[in-house]
Amino acid sequence: MPRPCHCRRVSALPKNSYFKPKGVPLTDLEETILPLDGLEALRLADYEGLNMDEAAARMGVSRHTFGRLLRRARRCVAEALVDGLALRIEGGVCAVGIPEDEAPVPDDEGVLVAVPSQGQGGLESAPHPHFGRCSAYTLARVENGKVGHVTVRTNLGHMPGDCGGPVQLLARLGVTVLLAGGMGLRPLQAMQAAGIAVYHNAGLPSVGSCLDAFAAGRLAAFSTEHLCQGGCAPEE
Secondary structure (H helix, E strand, O other): OOOOOOOEEEOOOOOOOEEOOOOOOHHHOOEEEEOHHHHHHHHHHHHOOOOHHHHHHHHOOOHHHHHHHHHHHHHHHHHHHHHOOEEEEOOOOEEEOOOHHHOOOOHHHOEEEEEEEOOOOOOOOOEOOOHHHOOEEEEEEEEOOEEEEEEEEEOOOOOOOOOHHHHHHHHHHOOOEEEEOOOOHHHHHHHHHOOOEEEEOOOOOOHHHHHHHHHOOOOOEOOHHHOOOOOOOOOO
């Protein structure tokens, strides 16, 4: 059996996760995927200028593993530039550290609810139709029928067909409830295994309205009738 990959430390998520040649429609482009751990290797070696030993220590991997990540990342970027490909940044076997000032508040202050969001997230943003492919999660504490403190966390991203990364991120943040528009059976089971209860967002137009409906007890538990039929296919 292949040896399991060791989880790599990533200090920050990218400000933008997709790059494409100007003036070329997405339908006419092929794309290449740069994993988040590959981007971190590029950042440490080529942006911060760390040597191999320092960079490997920052990521929590061996010098050999860091060198392999860096070579693959450089090759991926070079292919995008030379061949005119779109570059998507997502996936990778990694974990993003949670700053102390963004750590979840104690459990006795209500449940922590996550809503997959479009754009920059927040109460005014629209819910994303699929939890794994959203750009951000809007997090809110809900207690006694009221929506409390609200924060936004960028989605770690995932490879098509593998929603484990987002599930792990939500679990690490302390999320216990997810309001989703759609997901496949496997990620639903992974959510349940992680102790995250999933509710259907009822197609409401904004993240704020989804949270208000949950706080008022108007949302139904996610069931098989809400499952996506197409899995985690990439967006156009």
